[in-house]
Amino acid sequence: MFKSYRCEKLNKTLHFLPDKIKFCCSCAEGPGVVITDFSNIDKEEIIKEKKRIQKLLKRGIIPSVCKGCVDYKEIPLKERVLNLFSPQKDDFLVKHIIVDHFKQCDCKCIYCSQEHIYQTKKQQYEVLPLVKQLYASKMIDSYGLKAEFQGGSISLLKEFDALMEEFYNHGCIDFVVLMNAIKYMPILEKIGCNEKSHIGISLDCGCRETFQKIKGLDLFDETIENIKKLRANSNVHIELKYIIIQGINDNIEELEKFLFVARNIGGIEPISLEIDYRNTILSQFEFKIPAHYYEMFDFAEQFCKKHNILFCKTPHTSNLLKNGIYKPIDCSDKSQ
Ligand SMILES: C[S@@+](CC[C@H](N)C(=O)[O-])C[C@H]1O[C@@H](n2cnc3c(N)ncnc32)[C@H](O)[C@@H]1O
Ligand code: SF4
Ligand code: SF4
Numbered sequence: 001m002f003k004s005y006r007c008e009k010l011n012k013t014l015h016f017l018p019d020k021i022k023f024c025c026s027c028a029e030g031p032g033v034v035i036t037d038f039s040n041i042d043k044e045e046i047i048k049e050k051k052r053i054q055k056l057l058k059r060g061i062i063p064s065v066c067k068g069c070v071d072y073k074e075i076p077l078k079e080r081v082l083n084l085f086s087p088q089k090d091d092f093l094v095k096h097i098i099v100d101h102f103k104q105c106d107c108k109c110i111y112c113s114q115e116h117i118y119q120t121k122k123q124q125y126e127v128l129p130l131v132k133q134l135y136a137s138k139m140i141d142s143y144g145l146k147a148e149f150q151g152g153s154i155s156l157l158k159e160f161d162a163l164m165e166e167f168y169n170h171g172c173i174d175f176v177v178l179m180n181a182i183k184y185m186p187i188l189e190k191i192g193c194n195e196k197s198h199i200g201i202s203l204d205c206g207c208r209e210t211f212q213k214i215k216g217l218d219l220f221d222e223t224i225e226n227i228k229k230l231r232a233n234s235n236v237h238i239e240l241k242y243i244i245i246q247g248i249n250d251n252i253e254e255l256e257k258f259l260f261v262a263r264n265i266g267g268i269e270p271i272s273l274e275i276d277y278r279n280t281i282l283s284q285f286e287f288k289i290p291a292h293y294y295e296m297f298d299f300a301e302q303f304c305k306k307h308n309i310l311f312c313k314t315p316h317t318s319n320l321l322k323n324g325i326y327k328p329i330d331c332s333d334k335s336q
Contacts, residue, residue: 002059002060003060003074004057004058004059004060004074004075004080005057005058005060005062005072005073005074005075006054006057006058006072006073006075007024007053007054007057007066007069007071007072007073008071008073009024009071009096010023010024010033010050010053010054011050011054011090011091011092012091012093012094012095012096012141013094013095013096013097013098014094014096014097014098014134015097015098015100016097016098016099016100016101016127016130017100017101018100018101018102018103018122018123018124019036019124020034020035020036021034021035021036021038021041021130022034023035023046023049023050024071033046033049033050033053033065034065038124038125038130040133041130041133041134041137041139043137043139046092046139047092050090050092051090053065053066054090057072058075092139093139093140093141093144094134094139094140094141094145095141095144095145095146096145096146096148097131097140097145097146097147097148098148098149098150099127099147099148099149099150099151099157099163100149100150100151101123101124101125101127101151102123102151102152102156102157103123103151103152104122104123104152104153104156104157105152105153105156105180106153106155106156106180106182106183107153107180107182107215107216107217108215108216108217109180109202109204109214109215109216110213110214110216110245110248111214111243111245111276111277111278113277113278113282114151114152123157126159127159127163128159128162128163128166131163131166131167132166135166135170140170142170142171142172143171143172143173145167145170145172145174146172146174146175146176146196147163147167147172147174147175147176148175148176148177148178149175149176149177149178149179150178153179153180153182153183154177154179154185155179155182155183155185160185160187161187164187164188164190165187168190173192173194173197174194174196174197175191175197175198175199175236176196176197176198176199176200177191177198177199177200178199178200178201178202179199179200179201180201180202180215180223181201181203181223181226181227181230182217182219182222182223182226183226184226184229184230186233188230188234188236189230189233189234190234191234191235191236192235192236193235193236193237197236197237198236198237198238198239199230199236199237199238199239200239200241201227201238201239201240201241202241202242202243203223203227203240203241203242203258203261203262204241204242204243204245204249204258205220205242205249205254205257205258206254206255206256206257206258206259206260206261207220207254207257208220208221210248210249210254211223213248214245214248214249224261224265227240227265228265231265231266231267231268237269237270238267238268238269239268239269239270239271239272240258240262240268240271240272241271241272241273241274242255242258242271242272242273242274242300243273243274243275243276244273244274244275244276244293244296245276246276246279250290250292250293250296251292251296252292252295252296252299255296255299255300256299256303259271259300259303259304259307262309263303263307263309268309269309269310270304270309270310270311270312271300271304271309271310271311271312272311272312272313272314273296273297273300273313273317274314274317275289275293275317275320279326280316280320280326281316281326283326283328284328285328286325286326286327286328287325287326288324288325289320289321289324289325289326293321294321297313297321
């Protein structure tokens with residue numbers, strides 16, 4: 001029997017990128033539905049194209065725009081049989097917006113993946129008018145929406161406060177904001193505490209010297225003060241991340257300093273460790289996870305347990321640790 005696929009991201013995700021708007025995922029190679037006219041969003045055309053792609057996937061055909069992507073999933077046989085008797089209607093309301101069209105940044109992280117991908121790109125358009133249009137044409141699931149900010153630095157995104165107000169005013173309560181915390185931003189205090197929302201900050205170190213080496217700026221103390229202030233003035237979950245960078249912070253001493261900083265701020269949830277993407281998903285080479293990386297993960301986990309702090313690893317990182325090695329994926333055999 002032929003296989004049948006579906007892509008959830010195509011139905012619900014909208015990703016604003018510097019040079020295009022993708023009605024699908026953030027990181028796949030295939031673009032799904034793409035528009036490059038930043039002045040207008042044609043609802044009918046977009047839904048028509050989404051339907052066309054889902055129809056092909058359902059018939060087991062991988063559309064050329066999705067080749068190389070890992071996000072379409074096989075529909076289990078049981079579900080396919082059930083669907084024959086009571087077909088499920090596709091829901092095309094946008095439930096996840098990723099604001100990632102801006103790459104300007106006030107930081108110079110040595111590991112920055114943005115720099116690799118969009119080195120020369122300047123912000124070409126504003127997202128706010130488009131979001132207003134999407135709300136007006138009822139393309140957004142207002143209360144079910146997750147609004148996520150990636151990009152460069154939100155403190156250099158002129159429309160940031162107005163965008164947040166737009167989302168707040170339409171009842172959005174789920175936010176993911178990834179930031180460097182170099183500048184304090186009072187608008188973030190309004191993000192409430194719920195399971196899905198969080199502000200993610202890659203601190204990556206526990207002292208001024210290492211901060212300077214990693215971020216290229218002498219702003220460790222100021223950053224910590226900003227995190228403390230945000231903790232004191234808001235209820236939002238604040239995640240602190242430590243990206244393990246070979247030869248810079250890949251040692252227990254630095255990690256321990258970082259963990260104490262997090263513990264002393266208090267109310268950090270969760271703490272997470274990540275392996276530098278330049279060794280993994282941004283690399284074309286195999287990477288054997290060094291033994292001392294395992295020790296660092298164990299150390300952080302034990303520390304968090306002892307101090308009653310939530311510790312987490314992404315599924316991607318857990319997999320890497322389980323396999324012991326990163327191998328670049330050859331996507332060519334998944335498409336048909
Ligand atoms: C690309 S950033 C964009 C948001 C924001 N500029 C920031 O730095 O948080 C999105 C996430 O990817 C992480 N990131 C960027 N480059 C990375 C790398 N080489 N290895 C691991 N994580 C990385 C950042 O720490 C951040 O949490
Ligand atoms: S399978 Fe296609 S539509 Fe879905 S996320 Fe990947 S590229 Fe986008
Ligand atoms: S804060 Fe984010 S965008 Fe800016 S340099 Fe660091 S990783 Fe890159």
